[in-house]
Amino acid sequence: MKSLQDAIYNWLTIKVVADARPDDISAVDTLQLFEDILTKDFQVGDKTIQKDDEMYYVTYSIDGEEKKVRFPIELIDIMHNQIQGNPERYKNYPV
Structure with a gap:
């Protein structure tokens, strides 16, 4: 993955999906994949997430420097919303 913003x-x-479905091994494994990409490829550390009525805010550090990005809620929650709206299409594969 070439873009830090895409990886975040x-x-x-x-x-968001893995937090809502902690027993879904596919979600948990995919989350770990992106954790590894952020850590190994981009040296991202200490991530925190905040959410308001419109945005998710991710604060993270690289080489001790704190940075922040934001994403509209509807872009981030789309996958989770699809799973909730059509659970028959998204079988939960337990750990």
Whole structure:
């Protein structure tokens, strides 16, 4: 993955799903994949997430420097919303 912003976006999207479905091994494994990408490829550390009525905010550090990105809620929650709206299409594969 070439873009740090894309990696954070993908990580956050699957984190929302994995947090809602902690027994879904596919979600948990995918979350770990993006955790590894952020850590190994981009040297990202200490991630925190905040959410308001419109945005998710991810604060993270690289080489001790704190940085922040934001994403609209509807972009991040889309996968989770699809799973909730069509559970028959998204079988939960327990750990």
